[in-house]
Amino acid sequence: MNVKRLILIFGVSVFGFGCSSATKKPPLEHWNIFDSKPFAQPQSIKEGRTQVVFIRDKEGLSGPAANIFIEGHYFTSLLPGAYKAVQLCSHPTRINAAYTNSELNYMNARKQNSLQTLTEGTTQYYRLMNGSGQNVQIQALTESQAQAFLPNLKEEVNTVSRVKEVQECAKPVYVQVPVKTMLKKYTLEASTLFSFAKSGPNDITAKGRKEIAAIAAEIARDQEAISHIAVIGYTDPVGSENSNQQLSQRRAETVRMLLVQDGVVKKNILVEGRGEQELIVSDCEQKYAKDKAAREQCDLPNRRVEIITYGMKAE
Structure with missing residues (x-):
């Protein structure tokens, strides 16, 4: 067998392997990454900010990972049994959630009008709940209600937040006080x-x-x-x-x-x-x-x- 014929056979074999591989669907994504530390209140909440804690227990919401958006920016994806906390500027803030879904229009999901009023210096808790159809509801909890869930939850650490937690919070200025x-x-x-x-x-x-x-x-x-x-x-x-x-x-x-x-x-x-x-x-x-x-x-x-x-x- 001459060299040219050998090269031709090898090329056809590689091409055939590539076509066969391309027809296979990629494997589904599987991840389950939590921090082992339990939830703890921060030593201090920064001036002009509110600590917001998102809770996803195993009963309130069924389905795949739920993505949380803050003012249209991706924050985290919560699996059942997880929580995630963040300090945000204390003013009415648009917060919404949607299931992970390849067919989801994320541009529309980020623009949903769901304002939450954040009170400076406090910790506010929100539980992810089943909504109508494929919607994910965000339900405000009292501290005592949240404490019923938090000891059984772990912090979700699988993704990188796009929310600027350390940004300066604008302070309103008025002619009078x-x-x-x-x-x-x-x-x-x-x-x-x-x-x-x-x-x-x-x-x-x-x-x-x-x-x-x-x-x-x-x-x-x-x-x-x-x-x-x-x-x-x-x-x-x-x-x-x-x-x-x-x-x-x-x-x-x-x-x-x-x-x-x-x-x-x-x-x-x-x-x-x-x-x-x-x-x-x-x-x-x-x-x-x-x-x-x-x-x-x-x-x-x-x-x-x-x-x-x-x-x-x-x-």
Whole structure:
């Protein structure tokens, strides 16, 4: 066999191997990288910042890794049984999450309007929860609620964050010395706003629409004095915590939509569902364990949507 023929045979063999390899799908990515240290509060929280802790326990969210975005920047990917903490500038911050998915439009996922108000010098906890369809919900937790999960979680350390944790936080400068203050709080009974167990715009009662329209007109008159508006949904403790949180979120979003339709500027409205947190009446079950009608009447103040206006006033 001459040299030229040998080279030709070798080249064809390599080409055939390359074609065969190219038709195989790459292996799925498998990673499971955690730090062994348990969660611990930092010795200090930097001036102008809030420590934010993201929690993914094994019951709250099913599915693949969940990517967390902060102001559109990738922060981390959480697997079940993981947490991740970061110190962020203390101002309303856009935080959202989405499953790892090759078909996901990450540009849209990063732009989701999910503002969280961060309080300077505090630690705030957020739990990843199953949402509707493929959505991942971010649920605020109290410290006591978070501590029920954190001892069983490990820190996720598998990826590199794109969030600038050490950046300087801008400080507002005013002509006078103003403070952010609550201007007014409107409380709407959910039973007046919505049909039973409903949450969409088509489920709003005629009385509920009138109440929202009147509030929107009042807010529109005072728009220049208002820095932002919070719309917060609440439920009673009946049912699962997850379903109550989702119901309260959907109701708050519906109320925001109607406020915008009635002339309130959308970008100034923050929406949050708190489910069965912050109950106004907490002993209805104990008082009326055998009287469902009385128990539902007792729980009525807990089923509500609050509209809170905030502004800056000089002291």
